[in-house]
Amino acid sequence: MEHIAFPSWPDVAARLIAVASGREMAETVIRGGIWVNVHSRELLPDHDIAIVAGRVACVVPDASYCTGPETQIIEAEGRYMMPGLCDAHMHIESGMLTPAEFSRAVIPHGTTSMFTDPHEIANVLGLAGVRMMHDEAMLQPVNVFTQMPSCAPSAPGLETTGYEISAEDVAEAMNWPGIIGLGEMMNFPGVAHADPKMLAEIAATQRAGKTVGGHYASPDLGPDFAAYVAGGPADDHEGTSEADAIMRVRQGMRSMMRLGSAWYDVESQITAVTEKGLDPRNFILCTDDCHSGTLVNEGHMNRVVRHAIACGCDPLIAIQMATINTATHFGLEREIGSITPGRRADVILTSDLTELPIELVIARGKIVAKDGECLVDCPHFDWPESARQTVHLGHELAGKDFEIEAPAGANTARANVIGVVENQAPTKALKCDLPVVDGLVEGADGVCQIALVERHRATGGVTNAFVSGFGYEGRMAMASTVAHDSHHMIVVGTDREQMALAANRLAEVGGGITIFKDGKELALVELPIAGLMSDSPAKDVAAKAQKMVEAMVACGCKLNNAYMQHSLLALVVIPELRISDLGLVDVRTFQKIPLLEPQT
Template structure:
């Protein structure tokens, strides 16, 4: 694969690197006296020198050898003074839109914390406005030094026939993107039922990616480790970030699949399986780290990949192994290891200078040999991106909401009725399929907040008056009032949850009027609002402002009675019809194990 993300291609500068390595030409930069984290050999190499030219490593001074011969009068010399130098972190699977900002703003917050490259799957944006919106997102990305590598969205919508998105992507469109210079693979193939069931478009998307010699990333979210998993991997899918149990992970590793260990704002299952996997003693070369989804306030206050690295160490990994998960393993997974993933001769000088191997928060960050961040701050400035109109006018619900829109009429006598409900589970993408009893009053189903049973509604926001909607119930959130969001994976329709119809109408109408986002209401009062006018997913403000707004609405969730971590993300996947067990889309309840629609009344 020709790497389009480096300052200079290796074939163009290798003769210069040859000269620099032998002292025949001075380096641009030399780092002296570093403890070099060698991810190729799982060592920390003391008192190492690193000579950089053309944005690449030209020479390593190891075992008593130095880079003094590479230093000329104009060479910048950096004394690492015994600090650690490691490869820059590579996030192997990320949806930038989950941070509610564009790629430029995203780079400003993650680069100073050590992330130098991302494999980004913008299927959130794509489900709303299609591939032309993806192109706009990555035009924004080009303004920043972060190496934003694009994996083409594969599932728009996520699973065919179960909900309605704002766009559709098929195999010919995927094939056309394989010629885009920033495309390195196919985004997560969520439609594993289509792959296993012989759905032509799903299989053709994989085939077009393989034909282009690029990586197919996956999403196998069920704990099945026999015929289905074998077939899914045999189709050409190389990686998966949806493992939940140690058995899931071990089966995938044994079948040669990269396991993307995920640790984001809400998906916190990594500590539940990584200790057992490490204790088994298996080779970890196929374990790769990713964040998947991070809120802006998580990124600002706790970090991204650095936070995930700390979680790996807390789960039992040694620091060098954790860094391998976040660097060379990721680069090898997507086939870019010829240019990145290690601090070795010929590779891009994407590196971090760390005061220790505990916090993983760098003092300085280099990308292609350029110093791009220091002491937690970016050294590059970007104006706020100007988004085109087609991406900022995407609320097409076709109605103004009233309380009557949230009444669930049934032909039952007053009393109580047994209904199917989604059991939300904090920190996990998996939900429960449960049966609960709710009141029936005047022929209408009501919420039962005393038993933590809330009403749900999902309205198609892409097709106006022609769009459909559905109703259901959920548990686990424990709030009084109502919440709504247009971040509802993956079709991103208007999702409303609440314990009374009046507040549900207010949250829905609030988002219609502001162009999308998330809002919390109690007793007729708006407690917090995050406006996301770009596709109903992203803000047009700077990252610090958005982080503060999200922190305020998370506090509102807490004040309303919710104790979940990042409940906004947990609520947002109640509509995702490809992860077990039960989901509610604009078309109704979907059983994500049998892939059939289910009735509301049990």
């Protein structure tokens, strides 16, 4: 299937000039609005936008001189005409949707450009999976740019992925038409220590003249951070404090501040601009991870911009952070990010720059959404069977697969326990004394079991550990094949038999999320594509996801966006403690550690 043909500027330059000069008539004119100019940071009332071939020909006080009888007139009626919003860093798979359905979900929220890193599917299906995501992205009526994933596995030697991404893969992908750069470089120790593979990927990207994405998930801003910046990453979204944002910008990086379904990192960092007065053009807004419920019920980048404004940011500066700043960072300032001549005609009409109701969305010169309804087709890629059959457990699991044997003769056991932190990606490395019953270590006092079940190569492997913070009660289990980043299967539960039921259920349906309590399935979200995504509409997936959230609450969980926390427990590049198919990983030292401490 061919991607939607969109003419480049050289192809239509003569027409743009002819319309701007009045020698030809515009195809569309947006008339009588307030021009939100993100280059000069001004609001300019009583302007018209003339559009031809999907691009802006001119923005003038009166475009009647290039308006003909066949010109489509869109009345702005004094509303603000602002650029379509850009999400600078995001993972489509986190929405549990394909690129087509994700696009359909966010277009009504005013998102017209996305910079996506499909490293989730890369871990499951390798380069072939990235190409599938890229190809569906290229079909969409909005701009979906793809960053070639850099780290699969994210931490070599500490986890096993379904496929590995090589420097040769990166070099090959740099020639694909929709590739905009290298995805987040999560192996920050590898970069800081000049790992040849990491440097080869960065070099291939820079030779192609494209942007290297960063991911420095450490509070240490000393020599390791300096070494990481020297290694080439141009941005970072892992900052959580004002000091993080300031240091990144001072070192020549763009500080990407995220508000996703579980990430609330804008408020703590935007004070670098609002209070410390740093140049806002080096700050960018993004979502990173948004699940379908957030998209359907709360919004996408419009939600992030509203939040930044609520945190004290000037509305025009917040809009810059979600438009022109992003475009400039990726070398696309002449294509997107502003309403100026030659750029793609991506325009939002809104009556309020603070509350930001998205009343009309225009992408590439066409009306694509109005009053919350998507008005265009978002074409689907023909996903092959190889992408739909990806859960291979090796054998049917039973309760005994989740048993944790205690040291001989012990009545209690001191365990290293993963401590979940609400609304944050980092966890805490805890030590808890747990009871021993019939020779097996049991959870207690808010501590339940967690297991990482290998699902790529049918090894039958199960890694068992403990996690604290979910508050689960009774006999329950939750299983998910969304388990960043290697995407094996994570099972969390208070009862081993329920854990086996949940794991086997996901093998049966080809992946997704399920919750069992007392032998009954309370919720199921089927994610048949790579065990990560559904090609159903976002509202349908969101409805099932809402039942999942309600089931978690019914099992005693009170954490905000607890599902996102669940899915990140195997992310072995974010401190402090994680689980992988190879064991417990202390991400402060990037070393495997034992589950149970030696008896003294």
